[in-house]
Amino acid sequence: MKTIVIGLFIVVFAFVVGGCETTAIDDEDYQSGQAGSDASVSGGANASGADVQGLDSGYSGGGNPLDDPQSPLYKRVIYFMYDSAEIKPEYQSVVAAHARYLAANSSIQVTLEGHADERGSREYNIALGEQRAKSIARMLVIQGVRDGQIRTMSYGEEKPASGGHDDRAWQLNRRVEIKYPGY
Amino acid sequence: MYRSAIRIINLCLILIFSGSVNAQLTIEITGGAEGAVPIAIVPFVEDQGAEGVSKYVRGIIQADLERTGGFKSLALRDMLSNPVDASQIKFRNWQALAQENLVIGRVERVSAKNYIIEFRLFDVFKQQRLSGLRIPSSKSQLRRTAHKIADIIYQTITGTPGVFSTRIAYVTVAQGKNKSRKYRLQVADADGYNPQTILTSREPIMSPAWSADGSRIAYVSFEKKLSAVYIQTVSSGQRELVASYPGINGAPAWSPDGRQLALTLSKDGEPDIYILDIDSRSLRKLTRSYSIDTEPVWSPDGRSIVFTSDRGGKPQLYSVALDGGTVRRLTFEGSYNAAATLSPDGNLVAMVHRGGQGYQIGVLDRSSGFFRVLTDGGLDEAPSFAPNGSMILYATRKGSQGQLSAVSVDGRVRQRLVLDAGEVQEPAWSP
Numbered sequence: 060m061k062t063i064v065i066g067l068f069i070v071v072f073a074f075v076v077g078g079c080e081t082t083a084i085d086d087e088d089y090q091s092g093q094a095g096s097d098a099s100v101s102g103g104a105n106a107s108g109a110d111v112q113g114l115d116s117g118y119s120g121g122g123n124p125l126d127d128p129q130s131p132l133y134k135r136v137i138y139f140m141y142d143s144a145e146i147k148p149e150y151q152s153v154v155a156a157h158a159r160y161l162a163a164n165s166s167i168q169v170t171l172e173g174h175a176d177e178r179g180s181r182e183y184n185i186a187l188g189e190q191r192a193k194s195i196a197r198m199l200v201i202q203g204v205r206d207g208q209i210r211t212m213s214y215g216e217e218k219p220a221s222g223g224h225d226d227r228a229w230q231l232n233r234r235v236e237i238k239y240p241g242y
Numbered sequence: 243m244y245r246s247a248i249r250i251i252n253l254c255l256i257l258i259f260s261g262s263v264n265a266q267l268t269i270e271i272t273g274g275a276e277g278a279v280p281i282a283i284v285p286f287v288e289d290q291g292a293e294g295v296s297k298y299v300r301g302i303i304q305a306d307l308e309r310t311g312g313f314k315s316l317a318l319r320d321m322l323s324n325p326v327d328a329s330q331i332k333f334r335n336w337q338a339l340a341q342e343n344l345v346i347g348r349v350e351r352v353s354a355k356n357y358i359i360e361f362r363l364f365d366v367f368k369q370q371r372l373s374g375l376r377i378p379s380s381k382s383q384l385r386r387t388a389h390k391i392a393d394i395i396y397q398t399i400t401g402t403p404g405v406f407s408t409r410i411a412y413v414t415v416a417q418g419k420n421k422s423r424k425y426r427l428q429v430a431d432a433d434g435y436n437p438q439t440i441l442t443s444r445e446p447i448m449s450p451a452w453s454a455d456g457s458r459i460a461y462v463s464f465e466k467k468l469s470a471v472y473i474q475t476v477s478s479g480q481r482e483l484v485a486s487y488p489g490i491n492g493a494p495a496w497s498p499d500g501r502q503l504a505l506t507l508s509k510d511g512e513p514d515i516y517i518l519d520i521d522s523r524s525l526r527k528l529t530r531s532y533s534i535d536t537e538p539v540w541s542p543d544g545r546s547i548v549f550t551s552d553r554g555g556k557p558q559l560y561s562v563a564l565d566g567g568t569v570r571r572l573t574f575e576g577s578y579n580a581a582a583t584l585s586p587d588g589n590l591v592a593m594v595h596r597g598g599q600g601y602q603i604g605v606l607d608r609s610s611g612f613f614r615v616l617t618d619g620g621l622d623e624a625p626s627f628a629p630n631g632s633m634i635l636y637a638t639r640k641g642s643q644g645q646l647s648a649v650s651v652d653g654r655v656r657q658r659l660v661l662d663a664g665e666v667q668e669p670a671w672s673p
Contacts, residue, residue: 180581
């Protein structure tokens with residue numbers, strides 16, 4: 060079982076790295092750090108017959124877009140500037156894609172987890188993380204998502220994506236993670 | 243096989259923690275040389291069957307006093323005599339050694355594991371006895387007895403109560419496989435010895451806060467995947483959930499009478515300060531703003547609360563009276579001041595301050611308005627005042643490791659507590 064999972068991870072990783080579109084470096088770091096879940100996700104796509112090696116953009120009807128590295132819904136981390144909860148322009152289209160998906164599937168719930176980098180006091184950073192999550196939530200609601208589909212929460216600086224203590228690490232930690240059930 | 247390996251490792255850890263004075267703790271002291279009071283602690287005479295007790299007790303007293311930066315203890319090899327009784331003291335000899343204070347004592351053996359520790363403290367120049375006590379002590383209580391003696395010596399000479407018998411709470415984080423983490427809430431003696439874990443979790447633990455009588459700790463736990471505030475009785479481990487509202491449940495702070503908790507809740511939209519009556523669980527909203535209000539701390543008279551707010555744009559410290567009324571801003575230096583802790587008289591406020599060197603601990607004198615930066619770590623946080631107001635415990639980073647440090651309120655003396663536990667954060671000094 061373990062070798063299958065590792066094998067699938069290698070396939071997915073090769074696909075992502077050698078893949079069709081260049082992604083921003085921070086997104087790539089995030090995805091490679093998600094080895095375990097990526098592997099199981101791609102296993103599902105294979106099982107349903109979706110083509111993981113083809114050049115099709117978009118996804119075939121049988122597969123879940125959340126599994127499809129080609130789909131903007133595959134991007135589920137939004138990064139933020141220092142001390143800010145403002146959604147950067149380069150993430151507007153990703154948030155819009157999630158809004159469309161949620162508006163079209165009103166039974167699907169999403170959790171927005173807000174995070175902050177380690178600098179400053181922890182409880183203030185919890186509040187900052189919540190502001191970031193709520194910022195994304197507001198944008199989803201404006202674009203037609205029901206309030207009841209969205210849950211926001213904050214981990215502040217308590218669950219860093221990167222354990223470093225420099226600008227690079229801090230940038231990777233100032234984020235909101237978009238979490239769908241099972242993903 | 244794996245399980246027995248774990249048992250052996252646990253056993254080793256227990257042995258280390260229960261070991262002698264030179265156990266898993268490193269304390270570096272910088273500063274404090276000038277003005278340190280010279281004190282001679284003469285080895286106590288031991289009854290037969292009590293060998294080693296004097297060295298153990300004396301070592302703890304000496305370490306306690308020297309750790310404050312306020313005392314310099316005379317080396318054994320420089321002692322010219324070893325008086326056991328007051329009648330044997332030749333004060334002129336000790337004056338010649340420039341000692342201001344002298345401690346003599348004895349260890350009496352009552353039974354196999356029971357002693358009486360007696361000590362007497364003298365003013366060398368006045369040639370007077372200042373203090374003395376006979377303390378019954380079982381073997382397991384020796385550490386506590388030594389701390390108590392150090393407290394009495396400290397208070398007699400400086401006029402300020404000692405904090406050697408107090409405890410510290412803190413959170414440790416251990417990295418596991420696959421980005422998993424293990425969080426522990428621990429309580430140790432003020433010198434870092436005897437760490438006990440009172441909560442273990444796979445999810446974050448934050449903001450431990452001691453009740454004024456030291457019997458309970460309130461904290462934030464994410465064990466249910468969302469933040470919630472608990473109150474736990476330290477001795478029994480019994481706990482109750484007191485706040486798990488939608489949104490943030492954080493930053494618990496005890497009222498001086500132990501009947502209320504100030505909290506941060508964001509259930510109504512933005513994080514605001516609420517007052518929770520612990521018995522009735524009734525909630526009262528204290529601050530209302532469209533900004534972040536968090537990190538409340540009670541004044542010692544129980545009549546006002548100091549808290550962090552970014553209502554002015556960036557986080558600063560404010561004060562609000564509990565009967566409502568105006569919110570007054572306290573901090574005006576720098577663009578970020580948060581996480582306040584108050585001295586016992588409420589006049590000094592220590593905080594996380596962002597200046598040119600990153601995040602440091604600063605202290606504000608409220609009566610004079612004088613502000614001073616005390617540390618230079620760059621990623622310093624979570625200051626907590628000692629209950630005698632003499633030192634501030636805080637979290638800092640040395641290289642890639644999170645550690646605890648303490649700094650005297652005048653900035654002269656620094657201590658680094660290197661606990662054996664990897665990442666250490668969120669210290670709280672007990673009353």
